[in-house]
Amino acid sequence: MQFDAIxxxxxxxxxxxxxxxxxxGLKVLMIERGREIRHQQDYATEMKAPWEMPWxxxxxxxxxxxxxxxxxxxxxxxEYTEGHFVNDAQNPYAKAAGTDFNWFRSYQLGGRSLTxxxxxxxxxxxxxxxxxxxxxxxxxxxxxxxxAPWYDKVEDxxxxxxxxxxxPQLPDGRFQPxxxxxxxxxHARAAIRAKWPERCLTVxxxxxxxxxxxxxxxxxxxxxxxxxxSYGAYFSTQxxxxxxxxxTGRLTVITDAVVEAVDYDPVTRRxxxxxxxxxxxRQRRSATARLVxxxxxAFNSVQVLLNSASEAMPGGLANSSGVLGTHxxxxxxxxxxxxxxxxxxxxxxxxxxxxxxxxxxYRNLDVMDGVxxxxxxxxxxxxxxxxxSAGKREAGIGADxxxxxxxxxxxxxxxxxxxxxxxxxxNRLTLDPARKDANxxxxxxxxxxxxxxxxxxxxxxxxxxxxMLGAAGGKVLMGFDxxxxxxxxxxxxxxxxxxxDPSTSVLNKWSQAHDVPNLFVTDGAQMSSSACQNPSLTYMxxxxxxxxxxxSMLREGKL
Amino acid sequence: xxxxxxxxxxxxxxxGGAALLALALGVPLAAVRMSSLDPADAPxxxxxxxxxxxxxxxxxxxxxxxxxxxxxxxxxxxxLAHGLEKSRQPLDDNADPxxxxxxxxxxxxxxxxxxxxxxxxxxxxxxLMAASDARVAALTALDAEAFGPEAKTHPWRTxxxxxxxxxxxxxxxxxxELRFELVPGRFDPDLPxxxxxxxxxxxxxxxDFG
Numbered sequence: 199m200q201f202d203a204i205x206x207x208x209x210x211x212x213x214x215x216x217x218x219x220x221x222x223g224l225k226v227l228m229i230e231r232g233r234e235i236r237h238q239q240d241y242a243t244e245m246k247a248p249w250e251m252p253w254x255x256x257x258x259x260x261x262x263x264x265x266x267x268x269x270x271x272x273x274x275x276x277e278y279t280e281g282h283f284v285n286d287a288q289n290p291y292a293k294a295a296g297t298d299f300n301w302f303r304s305y306q307l308g309g310r311s312l313t314x315x316x317x318x319x320x321x322x323x324x325x326x327x328x329x330x331x332x333x334x335x336x337x338x339x340x341x342x343x344x345x346a347p348w349y350d351k352v353e354d355x356x357x358x359x360x361x362x363x364x365x366p367q368l369p370d371g372r373f374q375p376x377x378x379x380x381x382x383x384x385h386a387r388a389a390i391r392a393k394w395p396e397r398c399l400t401v402x403x404x405x406x407x408x409x410x411x412x413x414x415x416x417x418x419x420x421x422x423x424x425x426x427x428s429y430g431a432y433f434s435t436q437x438x439x440x441x442x443x444x445x446t447g448r449l450t451v452i453t454d455a456v457v458e459a460v461d462y463d464p465v466t467r468r469x470x471x472x473x474x475x476x477x478x479x480r481q482r483r484s485a486t487a488r489l490v491x492x493x494x495x496a497f498n499s500v501q502v503l504l505n506s507a508s509e510a511m512p513g514g515l516a517n518s519s520g521v522l523g524t525h526x527x528x529x530x531x532x533x534x535x536x537x538x539x540x541x542x543x544x545x546x547x548x549x550x551x552x553x554x555x556x557x558x559x560y561r562n563l564d565v566m567d568g569v570x571x572x573x574x575x576x577x578x579x580x581x582x583x584x585x586x587s588a589g590k591r592e593a594g595i596g597a598d599x600x601x602x603x604x605x606x607x608x609x610x611x612x613x614x615x616x617x618x619x620x621x622x623x624x625n626r627l628t629l630d631p632a633r634k635d636a637n638x639x640x641x642x643x644x645x646x647x648x649x650x651x652x653x654x655x656x657x658x659x660x661x662x663x664x665x666m667l668g669a670a671g672g673k674v675l676m677g678f679d680x681x682x683x684x685x686x687x688x689x690x691x692x693x694x695x696x697x698x699d700p701s702t703s704v705l706n707k708w709s710q711a712h713d714v715p716n717l718f719v720t721d722g723a724q725m726s727s728s729a730c731q732n733p734s735l736t737y738m739x740x741x742x743x744x745x746x747x748x749x750s751m752l753r754e755g756k757l
Numbered sequence: 758x759x760x761x762x763x764x765x766x767x768x769x770x771x772x773g774g775a776a777l778l779a780l781a782l783g784v785p786l787a788a789v790r791m792s793s794l795d796p797a798d799a800p801x802x803x804x805x806x807x808x809x810x811x812x813x814x815x816x817x818x819x820x821x822x823x824x825x826x827x828x829x830x831x832x833x834x835x836x837l838a839h840g841l842e843k844s845r846q847p848l849d850d851n852a853d854p855x856x857x858x859x860x861x862x863x864x865x866x867x868x869x870x871x872x873x874x875x876x877x878x879x880x881x882x883x884x885l886m887a888a889s890d891a892r893v894a895a896l897t898a899l900d901a902e903a904f905g906p907e908a909k910t911h912p913w914r915t916x917x918x919x920x921x922x923x924x925x926x927x928x929x930x931x932x933x934e935l936r937f938e939l940v941p942g943r944f945d946p947d948l949p950x951x952x953x954x955x956x957x958x959x960x961x962x963x964x965d966f967g
Contacts, residue, residue: 381946605952
């Protein structure tokens with residue numbers, strides 16, 4: 199099979215690469231390792247009530263302990279959504295001694311675009327300039343101005359609801375109308391702003407439509423997105439990029455096919471295509487193309503590059519620098535504060551808003567006021583009323599107890615801290631020298647630990663969160679300052695970082711391998727720093743930008 | 758659910774929980790995954806009766822049916838066998854000797870046998886034979902101890918959690934006792950809450966966070 203381009207992976211960035219490249223006129227093959235999931239046809243649990251589920255939505259704990267011990271820790275993993283996550287027993291990975299890392303994965307058409315948290319934030323020059331400013335990691339070869347038009351482009355297509363706030367550290371985008379803060383959050387926003395004018399609590403900027411567009415319906419306020427949404431109200435490959443790419447007539451999709459390696463021709467110094475395994479028959483196959491985009495998810499794109507080592511490139515494809523696999527990151531993440539919010543007992547809400555709130559970063563901007571850290575942290579969370587499940591923690595039996603659980607309970611508010619993770623050489627991915635998976639591919643081995651800077655940031659976040667909820671009248675019940683296991687934020691990134699210098703980075707400013715002009719890596723692997731915002735929107739903008747660059751280089755005969 | 762429907766129980770079927778689920782929860786057999794449970798985990802008829810009664814005492818009939826009436830006892834039996842609410846985690850060797858007596862082969866607590874003994878001790882006789890107010894008094898005392906200031910974990914908390922889950926995820930509990938709307942269609946951020954207004958069992962975030 200000969201194509202103009204091969205896109206490895208069908209998640210958020212793979213979908214974008216397929217869309218952009220096909221719309222530019224290229225004949226594209228998209229290869230997905232997991233099963234096909236068809237929009238509006240295969241979201242089997244989407245409309246189920248708890249009483250229609252074998253385990254009432256709670257799931258079979260015995261099965262999960264046996265086959266989903268990692269994925270079950272994901273907040274979006276439920277009995278309704280278990281089919282949108284990998285079976286851990288069938289998809290093992292290796293961890294270095296002392297590494298605590300939960301690798302949340304979705305091997306299926308659409309990848310994690312079906313299960314993502316949908317939060318969409320622009321990065322700013324505080325982020326793109328961070329490595330240069332404090333000397334950790336390598337300087338990004340781009341700045342906000344390089345990416346701003348591409349943010350515009352992807353936001354217009356994705357459909358992101360959000361409120362413009364005019365914050366330089368969290369630039370406004372091209373938003374659909376925002377979802378509303380609830381009554382308690384509105385109060386907290388005002389109270390926090392009154393005491394700390396530089397601290398902005400705003401509603402989450404989320405890839406859920408508040409206005410219908412492009413044949414997709416607006417959000418129905420179910421907030422069960424990860425089951426799949428037949429309204430197409432949140433951005434996923436299925437709802438958005440795949441239909442656009444299919445419309446061109448130039449996209450071929452293969453599912454149940456895991457890419458084993460990218461083939462490299464040392465004479466032309468170009469990649470020529472990919473080899474892949476049919477996961478149902480275990481047959482080895484191949485396809486050729488003029489350019490290859492890796493969008494397998496940060497860690498799996500690195501896995502493919504490492505596994506593509508050849509005589510000409512013994513350390514892995516595009517790894518003349520030796521940094522491939524290093525400097526991986528994930529946001530350090532914990533529940534910074536939870537508070538009771540008295541005074542709103544007579545108020546309630548209707549409908550489920552599929553986003554929380556965010557408190558934009560305010561530390562280490564123009565004044566370095568972080569204690570023990572030089573980067574940023576931000577909060578996500580929200581205010582909610584408790585319900586019957588609070589009864590699990592309360593004494594009582596009988597009619598009075600039942601009647602009490604009949605009404606919405608106390609308001610509470612939570613702030614979850616997300617601290618920027620420094621890029622460190624010792625946090626790295628390698629191939630396990632011995633163990634292989636069922637497809638015969640070497641297991642990826644994760645060596646990762648947070649450092650003192652992230653712990654310091656979360657300590658400050660805990661204190662700040664308690665201060666803010668206290669200022670809003672809350673009674674703080676608890677808070678934590680130790681990060682969860684690596685992977686908890688599901689923002690794992692890095693491993694094939696961008697940089698100016700081919701001797702210290704894998705990719706150039708176009709997400710293009712320094713060593714191999716027709717090879718692009720446009721998922722999370724390309725990230726040189728982590729910021730403290732959710733990264734997916736930036737991956738999308740970088741992908742669209744890289745596609746445009748690749749197409750123009752192809753036309754100019756440079757690839 | 759009728760008494761007739763509840764009677765189709767046998768130990769072999771329980772290995773997968775299939776018959777129980779099909780009968781008690783009204784789901785198709787094909788939807789139930791088989792697993793490798795020990796048939797010894799199947800409760801006896803007496804234990805089923807106990808779980809039904811205890812469920813009903815926690816959440817009795819008010820304007821809507823109670824938990825025992827809608828099959829929550831059987832849900833609890835199955836949930837315990839499959840380890841929901843971490844009910845099959847091994848007991849610590851230093852656990853209360855009163856719990857260690859009821860340790861299973863895999864090290865976890867046999868909650869149902871423990872509960873029967875605990876309630877019999879408190880009632881001074883077979884719990885189900887005790888008078889109605891004596892049953893309430895025994896269970897109230899156990900509940901108070903489990904949620905008392907010195908109790909951190911307690912097997913009654915696990916049982917009670919499963920009773921709540923079983924009830925509020927049933928159609929009666931979720932859509933009659935509480936309200937259920939799968940497709941709200943809008944978000945109202947600030948509404949007055951009147952005394953007696955029922956909560957939404959379809960508020961997934963509230964359910965998750967308790």
